[in-house]
Amino acid sequence: MAEIRIRNTEERIKGEENVQAFLKSQGVLYEHWNTAKLPAELKNKFELSDEEKTQILETFQDDIKNLAARRGYLTWDIISLSDATPNLDELLKKFENVHTHTEDEVRAITAGRGIFVIKGAEEVGYFDVELEAGDVISVSQDTPHFFTLMENRQIVAVRLFIETEGWIAHPYADEKFQSK
Template identity: 65%
Template sequence: MATIRLRETGEVIEGHDKVQQFLESQEVLYEHWDMSKLPAELNAKFVLTDEEKAQILTAFDTDIRDLAERRSYVDWDIIALSDSTPNLDELLAKFKNVHTHTDDEVRAITAGHGIFVVKGESGYYNIELEPGDVISVPEHTPHFFTLMDDRQVVAVRLFIDTDGWVAHPYEEKEYSVE
């Protein structure tokens, strides 16, 4: 289950209901999908063939289509990142820039871990995501995504715009991503 860490106070929010309540207050959608749907051989696999990506999408097809219908998403894909990903450090450096989108940024974690850092009403907070966690950061909300120490994640991404989303830089003088 996801864990929230408030950067300003150090407060930690845990437990499905408390995390969901906090994120709802921030207008961030949070759900948890049943990970038993994922074929066992894909539970900890971070370098995926196109066929394996299709297997993940098939396994969660009902969940994806339900979310897509409720939130007007029209396209989805799989992203897999690990130390085997070419130019991973350069890619992560781009992710660590606070930005906004004119589209929601949606992730359903199917393996590994990731962190969304989001600007809320009272400052920045981390959303530490585990397999099964699904979030949708609303359009125009300052945020960035990075990996946890194990540096590996597989996630379903959903989009409203079939071209995907475009990051718009967000600058804030008193904020540092480190």
């Protein structure tokens, strides 16, 4: 279950209803998918073949199509990151810069853990959304944010897009942002 850390105050928000209510107040969609239906051999696997990626997409096909129909997403894929990912540190440096997109950034976590760092309302400032398997988040277009991995540096997620080319990051310079 997702947990939120508000950076300015170190306040933690826990529990699905509390997390969902806070994120909704910040314009962020949060849902939960049932990962129990994922085959056991894929629950903690972070190096995936194309066939295994297809199997994950097929497992969550109904959830994906439901979310896509409600939010206008047209295409989706799987991203899998771990220490086995070539040039992972360089990739993470690219991810770990505050930016915006002209469409929502969506992640449905099927294995592992990750963090979205999001700029909230002025009175909230930046907050971290710590995600784990089953968590689904959609950061609204034009919202400053970035995504990174947690300590274990392992994640598998379904990404959904409106634009078939995927997201294009637009750098967002913010003197108020502090990396930790």
